[in-house]
Amino acid sequence: xxxxxxxxxxxxxxxxxxxxxxxxxxxxxxxxxxxxxxxxxxxxxxxxxxxxxxxxxxxxxxxxxxxxxxxxxxxxxxxxxxxxxxxxxxxxxxxxxxxxxxxxxxxxxxxxxxxxxxxxxxxxxxxxxxxxxxxxxxxxxxxxxxxxxxxxxxxxxxxxxxxxxxxxxxxxxxxxxxxxxxxxxxxxxxxxxxxxxxxxxxxxxxxxxxxxxxxxxxxxxxxxxxxxxxxxxxxx
Amino acid sequence: xxxxxxxxxxxxxxxxxxxxxxxxxxxxxxxxxxxxxxxxxxxxxxxxxxxxxxxxxxxxxxxxxxxxxxxxxxxxxxxxxxxxxxxxxxxxxxxxxxxxxxxxxxxxxxxxxxxxxxxxxxxxxxxxxxxxxxxxxxxxxxxxxxxxxxxxxxxxxxxxxxxxxxxxxxxxxxxxxxxxxxxxxxxxxxxxxxxxxxxxxxxxxxxxxxxxxxxxxxxxxxxxxxxxxxxxxxxxxxxxxxxxxxxxxxxxxxxxxxxxxxxxxxxxxxxxxxxxxxxxxxxxxxxxxxxxxxxxxxxxxxxxxxxxxxxxxxxxxxxxxxxxxxxxxxxxxxxxxxxxxxxxxxxxxxxxxxxxxxxxxxxxxxxxxxxxxxxxxxxxxxxxxxxxxxxxxxxxxxxxxxxxxxxxxxxxxxxxxxxxxxxxxxxxxxxxxxxxxxxxxxxxxxxxxxxxxxxxxxxxxxxxxxxxxxxxxxxxxxxxxxxxxxxxxxxxxxxxxxxxxxxxx
Numbered sequence: 238x239x240x241x242x243x244x245x246x247x248x249x250x251x252x253x254x255x256x257x258x259x260x261x262x263x264x265x266x267x268x269x270x271x272x273x274x275x276x277x278x279x280x281x282x283x284x285x286x287x288x289x290x291x292x293x294x295x296x297x298x299x300x301x302x303x304x305x306x307x308x309x310x311x312x313x314x315x316x317x318x319x320x321x322x323x324x325x326x327x328x329x330x331x332x333x334x335x336x337x338x339x340x341x342x343x344x345x346x347x348x349x350x351x352x353x354x355x356x357x358x359x360x361x362x363x364x365x366x367x368x369x370x371x372x373x374x375x376x377x378x379x380x381x382x383x384x385x386x387x388x389x390x391x392x393x394x395x396x397x398x399x400x401x402x403x404x405x406x407x408x409x410x411x412x413x414x415x416x417x418x419x420x421x422x423x424x425x426x427x428x429x430x431x432x433x434x435x436x437x438x439x440x441x442x443x444x445x446x447x448x449x450x451x452x453x454x455x456x457x458x459x460x461x462x463x464x465x466x467x468x469x470x471x472x473x
Numbered sequence: 474x475x476x477x478x479x480x481x482x483x484x485x486x487x488x489x490x491x492x493x494x495x496x497x498x499x500x501x502x503x504x505x506x507x508x509x510x511x512x513x514x515x516x517x518x519x520x521x522x523x524x525x526x527x528x529x530x531x532x533x534x535x536x537x538x539x540x541x542x543x544x545x546x547x548x549x550x551x552x553x554x555x556x557x558x559x560x561x562x563x564x565x566x567x568x569x570x571x572x573x574x575x576x577x578x579x580x581x582x583x584x585x586x587x588x589x590x591x592x593x594x595x596x597x598x599x600x601x602x603x604x605x606x607x608x609x610x611x612x613x614x615x616x617x618x619x620x621x622x623x624x625x626x627x628x629x630x631x632x633x634x635x636x637x638x639x640x641x642x643x644x645x646x647x648x649x650x651x652x653x654x655x656x657x658x659x660x661x662x663x664x665x666x667x668x669x670x671x672x673x674x675x676x677x678x679x680x681x682x683x684x685x686x687x688x689x690x691x692x693x694x695x696x697x698x699x700x701x702x703x704x705x706x707x708x709x710x711x712x713x714x715x716x717x718x719x720x721x722x723x724x725x726x727x728x729x730x731x732x733x734x735x736x737x738x739x740x741x742x743x744x745x746x747x748x749x750x751x752x753x754x755x756x757x758x759x760x761x762x763x764x765x766x767x768x769x770x771x772x773x774x775x776x777x778x779x780x781x782x783x784x785x786x787x788x789x790x791x792x793x794x795x796x797x798x799x800x801x802x803x804x805x806x807x808x809x810x811x812x813x814x815x816x817x818x819x820x821x822x823x824x825x826x827x828x829x830x831x832x833x834x835x836x837x838x839x840x841x842x843x844x845x846x847x848x849x850x851x852x853x854x855x856x857x858x859x860x861x862x863x864x865x866x867x868x869x870x871x872x873x874x875x876x877x878x879x880x881x882x883x884x885x886x887x888x889x890x891x892x893x894x895x896x897x898x899x900x901x902x903x904x905x906x907x908x909x910x911x912x913x914x915x916x917x918x919x920x921x922x923x924x925x926x927x928x929x930x931x932x933x934x935x936x937x938x939x940x941x942x943x944x945x946x947x948x949x950x951x952x953x954x955x956x957x958x959x960x961x962x963x964x965x966x967x968x969x970x971x972x973x974x975x976x977x978x
Contacts, residue, residue: 286645288541291533292519295715296646302762303529305829340514341543416765420829 281352304416311362331430363412377453388441508566532664538641539617566610659699837876871897
């Protein structure tokens with residue numbers, strides 16, 4: 238019996254040590270972690286820690302690892318808010334929006350959406366990097382800045398800006414995963430993601446053009462020249 | 474037939490029965506279940522490539538104790554410190570899992586009562602193969618559970634199946650996630666699910682001759698067999714920096730089958746053997762995610778004191794032994810106090826590509842097992858007053874290698890190829906036949922998933938080598954190999970086609 242107790246004690250201590258180790262390392266205070274799991278009662282930072290971070294950057298910085306999920310760090314606040322409202326009301330209906338965001342945004346309050354928008358937009362933004370395929374990027378630069386004449390593809394820079402920073406309700410493209418951008422362009426082209434302006438702008442875009450333009454966007458860095466004329470897109 | 478012969482058969486049968494017990498009751502590990510989707514608002518694909526395999530998100534959902542939810546509580550109460558004292562959703566996380574199978578064997582299984590079967594059939598329906606009720610989801614804001622009750626068509630029994638109850642918490646920045654898990658299936662709690670309880674094939678195939686030759690039915694490391702009704706344990710884990718995982722668990726013998734394994738030695742034996750005292754289990758893993766990719770390498774080790782069921786005498790054996798001039802009683806323990814010691818060490822790895830349209834996975838493990846047999850049971854040092862030795866060697870080694878590659882397109886079409894090879898020390902007394910525990914088989918599977926919770930599969934299991942002298946039928950009647958009705962019995966006789974339907978709701 239004594240032996241058994243000793244072993245049990247060892248086991249208990251081991252488990253206890255693990256729990257203690259967790260408790261000692263910059264942990265969440267009791268008051269924080271005891272928040273009711275009612276989404277309506279959660280502040281934005283808690284929501285990010287509990288939920289959003291599982292896809293959009295595990296350490297709550299809004300920089301996702303998988304291109305399935307967009308990078309939200311530094312994204313425009315108004316745009317994030319508009320998207321969350323759309324997702325909440327199922328107004329954005331592309332496959333990934335349905336699979337991942339319809340349900341999880343369903344119970345968000347307006348206050349939480351505003352808080353999340355502020356939170357992510359204030360995270361340090363990601364910028365581009367040099368292309369490993371300069372020829373493709375050069376082709377993409379032409380499409381991005383000048384569009385395609387025939388069949389017509391509207392130039393991206395017209396709304397998203399020369400360096401892809403976007404404006405309030407036009408999304409920032411700079412630093413975004415190329416894979417995510419490509420998928421969205423396919424969604425817009427196929428009208429799986431509905432937005433009258435974007436559906437029309439990329440109605441004629443080809444797979445090769447998508448590959449080129451996202452390659453170029455992945456190289457964009459810097460700040461936008463101060464010109465707020467690109468607010469025609471309603472951020473859908 | 475002599476007592477020694479009986480014992481040899483007993484040992485060989487034990488290997489199968491132990492595996493069979495898990496196969497029949499434990500069925501399969503955790504699956505994707507709709508309650509998780511209802512709770513989180515996320516489609517199955519968030520957590521799974523093809524169930525039960527987890528995506529990086531799915532691993533984190535599990536490590537966080539199944540607690541992520543978007544459902545507000547219907548009933549909630551807090552104490553004076555604003556800490557939850559009750560938190561209930563409006564909908565309990567109940568799911569139904571059903572597996573239905575149609576099996577075609579390369580050769581009809583023999584009639585166990587007659588060496589000249591008149592009605593052997595090679596085609597059978599398993600309807601259902603398995604039917605489970607599951608509670609899955611958050612119990613409170615920090616506790617979640619998977620509780621499964623299963624009817625197994627093969628065993629014809631309803632029993633408590635897989636259980637995993639978790640408490641979990643984390644720092645705000647998720648740098649540290651830690652938790653405690655109570656479960657009844659060693660490795661069931663693992664989030665990389667590439668070894669142990671997560672076998673291939675993962676459809677609950679009814680392999681040839683009841684307890685089967687695939688998965689749990691073949692000779693394998695003992696760690697693969699510690700399922701519901703055999704063990705239960707408690708463990709603590711830490712997941713650091715979204716990449717480094719450490720777990721320490723301990724397991725004890727379980728009461729779940731209705732027997733009382735700690736009560737007396739005969740029940741220990743009747744329970745297909747039992748774990749003695751406690752068995753420590755350690756798990757270390759490292760995961761690196763980048764882009765669409767996720768790679769992991771890990772290690773686990775378990776040390777087990779095991780009271781072998783080969784000390785148990787069945788009623789038939791008693792009759793035979795008595796007929797041979799010895800006197801035994803049913804459930805008598807041949808070698809009281811005999812304990813074998815197992816050390817199982819595993820290296821496992823996994824690579825996943827979780828693309829927007831394509832999913833590719835490559836995973837595998839190598840388990841090495843050192844089995845130190847009780848002196849009382851080994852030929853050279855045999856000390857029991859009754860019977861005869863049941864192991865040729867004082868130490869037996871076993872190595873299992875399993876590798877699986879899988880591909881899925883648009884989450885509708887896919888398949889996998891899996892290769893398993895087991896080799897080990899030749900021990901004629903333990904394994905019978907030529908003494909080799911070796912086996913080698915492949916699983917080929919094609920899947921069609923019209924909806925994420927409905928899956929059709931066509932599977933082919935091909936066997937090249939099996940233990941017991943490559944003869945799957947010796948387990949039922951040792952006279953088959955020489956029977957004119959069953960010439961040239963070989964491992965490939967076990968080859969099986971399976972047409973399966975798998976539904977969750």
